[in-house]
Amino acid sequence: MTSFNTTRRSTTAALAALGLGAALTVFAPFAAAQSVADIKKKGEITIGMLVDFPPYGTTNAKNEPDGYDADVAKLLAKEWGVKANIVPVTGPNRIPFLLTNKVDLLVASLAVTPERAKQVSFSTPYAAATIVLYGKTSANIKSAADLKGQRIGVARASTQDVAVTKAAPEGTEIRRFDDDASAMQALMSGQVDAIGCSLTVAAQIAKRVPANTFENKFNLVQQAMGIAMRPGQDELTKAVNDFVAKNTANGELNKLYQKWLGADLPKLN
Incomplete structure (x- = not known):
């Protein structure tokens, strides 16, 4: 021992x-x-x-x-x-x-x-979770390179925080929130252009807004838990x-x- x-x-x-x-x-x-x-x-x-x-x-x-x-x-x-x-x-x-x-x-x-x-x-x-970059359908984001100049929200100290920080080029504005719920609200209220989140969180957001408001832009990582x-x-x-x-x-x-x-x-x- x-x-x-x-x-x-x-x-x-x-x-x-x-x-x-x-x-x-x-x-x-x-x-x-x-x-x-x-x-x-x-x-x-x-x-x-x-x-x-x-x-x-x-x-x-x-x-x-x-x-x-x-x-x-x-x-x-x-x-x-x-x-x-x-x-x-x-x-x-x-x-x-x-x-x-x-x-x-x-x-x-x-x-x-x-x-x-x-x-x-x-x-x-x-368990496992797929982490995606989820944002406005109108936002021209197809890959990590497109994050430059964008406002990206994440839950502080989360897997998505690590993944976005690693992928984002210089010039990306990463905004960190206390939890996923706060990041979700920031996206829905227009404070950020996209967030790093799990597929399940993205599905929760999709249920609360009009169709085609947001979409999965690209996968960041699949993480074992x-x-x-x-x-x-x-x-x-x-x-x-x-x-x-x-x-x-x-x-x-x-x-x-x-x-x-x-x-x-x-x-x-």
Whole structure:
């Protein structure tokens, strides 16, 4: 098991990489690596989840977390025989919530990237999202080169933020918002010409505006998403990987994906 001091040093480094070193003075110190046995003894698992990224994360009529991620979180808790305590997080704060011990793990539509893999321990993928550049039908945008001079909105610290920032040429005006809902509103109100978003977010926008107002301009990236744990939690990571493998093989994750996205779970590496 990773020692407290070693784990705390790795967490401090991860927070520093996020520009959040000061967070350690605000939140409780990082605890020693947590196991499934610890969670079962506690009788509940606290899971961070986005609630502004439908259909992966949303809220129901009772204002309770819902969506694909919520169902996956509940399935995990059920298999381990504990209560699921789902905590809403945002794109920018989800990794800090994990690293400062506010949640046990994240089922929060977190795309697996090399940069994030330096900060958290990822499970094998349990979902995927296609990220597109979605904008005004009248806007002459056919490729990344056409973004110069355009106002492009993204949810801050999201996969689409990373993808747009990487693709956009000099002269692109990238406007960052707190979440997807704010970026959506900016597009619909004319504050930006296009946004980077998932296909599911684009579909939500299309339902709210007249036909042919917006369109998919081009694909930015398809990202596999993983369940995230703190660094050094090898036993917990293995248990989560076993959960993903089992429920991929038996079709349970595919059933949930069909329920929320109307498509089969993509084959993920």
